[in-house]
Amino acid sequence: MPFAVGLLLALFGGLVCVQALWGGRGSGEAGESAGGRSVAAVFALTLLAILLTPVIGFLPAFGLLVFALARFVEGEGWTAAALLGAGGAAAAWAVFVLFLQIPLPGGVFVAGG
Amino acid sequence: MELLDQILLGFQTALSPVNLAYCFVGVVLGTVIGLLPGLGSATGVALLLPLTLTLEPVTALIMLAGIYYGTQYGATISSVLIATPGDSATVVTTIEGYRLARRGRAGPALAVAAIASFLAGTISIVLLMTLAPVFASFALDFGPPEMAALMVLGLAGVIGFTGSSRAKGLAMAAFGLALATVGIDPSTGVERFTFGNVQLLGGIGFLEVVIGLFAVAEVMSAVRRGGGEPIRTRFRDMLLSREDWRRSRGAIARGGLLGFFLGVLPGAGATLASFFAYDVERRLSRRRDEFGKGAIEGVAGPEAANNAAVNGAFVPTLTLGIPGSGTTAVLLGAFLLFGIQPGPLLLEEQPQLVWGLIASFYIGNLLLLLLNLPLAPLFASILRLRYGLLYPLILLLCFVGAYAVENRMWGVWIAFAFGVIGYFMKRYGYPAAPVVLGLILGPMLEKALMQTSSMGGGDFGIFLQRPIALALFAVAALVVVGPLLARGAGLLLAGRPGSAHGREQKGG
Numbered sequence: 001m002p003f004a005v006g007l008l009l010a011l012f013g014g015l016v017c018v019q020a021l022w023g024g025r026g027s028g029e030a031g032e033s034a035g036g037r038s039v040a041a042v043f044a045l046t047l048l049a050i051l052l053t054p055v056i057g058f059l060p061a062f063g064l065l066v067f068a069l070a071r072f073v074e075g076e077g078w079t080a081a082a083l084l085g086a087g088g089a090a091a092a093w094a095v096f097v098l099f100l101q102i103p104l105p106g107g108v109f110v111a112g113g
Numbered sequence: 114m115e116l117l118d119q120i121l122l123g124f125q126t127a128l129s130p131v132n133l134a135y136c137f138v139g140v141v142l143g144t145v146i147g148l149l150p151g152l153g154s155a156t157g158v159a160l161l162l163p164l165t166l167t168l169e170p171v172t173a174l175i176m177l178a179g180i181y182y183g184t185q186y187g188a189t190i191s192s193v194l195i196a197t198p199g200d201s202a203t204v205v206t207t208i209e210g211y212r213l214a215r216r217g218r219a220g221p222a223l224a225v226a227a228i229a230s231f232l233a234g235t236i237s238i239v240l241l242m243t244l245a246p247v248f249a250s251f252a253l254d255f256g257p258p259e260m261a262a263l264m265v266l267g268l269a270g271v272i273g274f275t276g277s278s279r280a281k282g283l284a285m286a287a288f289g290l291a292l293a294t295v296g297i298d299p300s301t302g303v304e305r306f307t308f309g310n311v312q313l314l315g316g317i318g319f320l321e322v323v324i325g326l327f328a329v330a331e332v333m334s335a336v337r338r339g340g341g342e343p344i345r346t347r348f349r350d351m352l353l354s355r356e357d358w359r360r361s362r363g364a365i366a367r368g369g370l371l372g373f374f375l376g377v378l379p380g381a382g383a384t385l386a387s388f389f390a391y392d393v394e395r396r397l398s399r400r401r402d403e404f405g406k407g408a409i410e411g412v413a414g415p416e417a418a419n420n421a422a423v424n425g426a427f428v429p430t431l432t433l434g435i436p437g438s439g440t441t442a443v444l445l446g447a448f449l450l451f452g453i454q455p456g457p458l459l460l461e462e463q464p465q466l467v468w469g470l471i472a473s474f475y476i477g478n479l480l481l482l483l484l485n486l487p488l489a490p491l492f493a494s495i496l497r498l499r500y501g502l503l504y505p506l507i508l509l510l511c512f513v514g515a516y517a518v519e520n521r522m523w524g525v526w527i528a529f530a531f532g533v534i535g536y537f538m539k540r541y542g543y544p545a546a547p548v549v550l551g552l553i554l555g556p557m558l559e560k561a562l563m564q565t566s567s568m569g570g571g572d573f574g575i576f577l578q579r580p581i582a583l584a585l586f587a588v589a590a591l592v593v594v595g596p597l598l599a600r601g602a603g604l605l606l607a608g609r610p611g612s613a614h615g616r617e618q619k620g621g
Contacts, residue, residue, distance in 0.1 A: 005287060005290045005291045005294060006291065008283075008287040008290070009284065009287040009288060009290075009291055011287075012280055012283040012284035012286075012287050013284050015280035015283070015284070016280045016281055016284055039333050039334075039536065042333060042508075043333070043532075043533060043536075046508065046512075046529060046532075047529065049512075050512075050522070050525055050526065050529060053522060053525070054522070058513070058516065062509050062512060062513070063509075065505070065508070065509070066505040066506060066508070066509055069504075069505040069508070070501065070502060070505050073501075074499075074501030074502070074505075075501075076501065076502065080502070084502060084505065084506070085505075088505065088506045088509050089509070092509055092510070092513050095164070096513055096517060100164065100166075100167050100517070101167070102516075102517045102520060103520070104513070104516065105516075105522065
């Protein structure tokens with residue numbers, strides 16, 4: 001199975017290459033360059049939040065992510081961004097931890113997580 | 114008589130207070146998600162699937178199906194009011210719907226869309242109830258070779274829901290199959306592609322991949338793309354004149370039937386159905402000059418078709434275990450997650466689940482009609498929210514959801530990685546739905562192939578003795594190669610070089 005799949009992948013990948021070379025301009029490269037940098041920022045901040053999770057806990061890390069995205073990437077005010085981050089984390093806590101009883105990682109400061 | 118009993122059983126199940134409540138929650142959440150530009154039905158189902166993990170399977174599936182319907186209704190609202198389709202199946206609705214809204218007739222456009230969806234839903238649920246048992250009994254004779262052939266056909270069908278390029282769609286399906294090979298080999302127990310990582314032993318979870326590919330990637334692609342200011346509507350505008358109704362009813366009937374049968378075909382789905390229905394209405398209309406300027410039948414037909422196609426897509430999903438669209442592929446994954454194997458035996462083994470689900474479709478449609486006629490203007494006010502405030506919260510939901518699937522950070526990492534992959538796939542026109550289909554069908558296909566080879570004593574020659582399997586393979590080959598041959602023949606006949614046809618397809 002893996003072998004056959006690899007073969008297929010190579011075959012169709014090759015087809016895409018051939019089409020791209022033949023067709024000159026690719027069909028999908030419609031420029032979205034203006035948004036490129038902020039998308040990179042969003043990805044980078046998300047990565048940071050995931051890396052912070054084992055240290056400060058899941059909801060604090062992702063609450064901070066929401067705050068940072070709203071404040072720095074989207075240019076919202078400090079208060080609005082802080083409210084959004086805290087509110088989002090609280091809502092997620094209510095739905096997942098209280099209602100669905102899914103324990104989210106608490107980080108090193110919360111005993112037992 | 115037996116069928117009637119089962120339908121009654123279905124309504125009994127669907128009307129139980131708990132199921133009714135979750136159906137309601139599903140359609141409301143679906144409408145809200147559908148409204149948001151960029152978040153389509155597959156994303157909505159994937160995003161909210163983790164919320165249903167602790168529910169009873171019937172209840173969970175009823176809620177997920179409600180989300181599926183709700184997104185279609187919600188997507189219509191944003192198509193009409195801000196000319197930004199919330200889902201690919203309502204792209205066509207923007208053509209006439211937005212024009213109508215610009216002329217001050219947003220109310221009737223939304224009303225006719227809701228009524229068309231409901232009526233077409235009714236037609237297609239009756240068809241679904243009668244056709245599903247027929248399909249299932251036909252498929253009961255299928256052994257592993259036929260199932261393997263059927264899955265190949267399902268994978269070949271992905272061409273139907275890949276927008277731009279056939280090769281890209283097929284490559285992505287192969288990518289999905291490749292992802293499915295990670296983990297322990299089901300026949301030999303050998304570890305494959307785990308690189309000694311314990312987390313990879315169980316394979317790559319489909320839900321985390323879906324959250325990444327659909328939800329995270331969609332949100333990323335929409336970052337910084339603000340929505341337009343919606344056109345205002347009021348409740349008392351939501352009334353149809355006799356003239357509107359007269360012009361729409363034929364379109365609704367045609368759209369409903371067309372949509373259902375296109376939906377049944379593996380891979381065709383709601384988007385294609387809505388485009389076809391629009392084309393049919395334009396050709397049949399006696400007021401062809403009004404098309405493009407706000408013809409109400411140009412809203413009614415496609416809206417009827419996309420809703421009917423949703424029901425149609427459930428026929429192969431429930432009876433064969435082969436999803437008819439990207440969203441039903443996600444739903445099929447949900448079935449598997451709850452330990453339910455869709456296929457010909459499902460109707461016999463779990464009549465309560467299947468008929469309860471089908472009955473809930475009807476109830477969900479009714480709820481949506483009742484909600485949408487008076488409340489569409491209220492829902493529309495969500496469109497006034499700034500996307501910059503919204504998407505951080507959606508991201509939060511994505512990652513909490515990815516964690517909740519198996520209660521481990523690994524899921525978050527997978528969702529993040531596939532979010533990045535999905536963003537670039539989207540940017541360069543690689544469709545995500547075939548990856549999901551490949552990932553879900555991969556293990557099933559592998560199992561069927563294994564059983565086939567042991568039936569034939571380690572030899573795949575047994576395929577040659579199974580006419581149905583051979584026929585299915587032939588159809589699959591035709592689906593892949595057919596359009597190429599047709600194009601080639603067309604070129605020969607026309608006797609001119611160039612690929613106007615090919616370019617047309619890319620444009621769509």
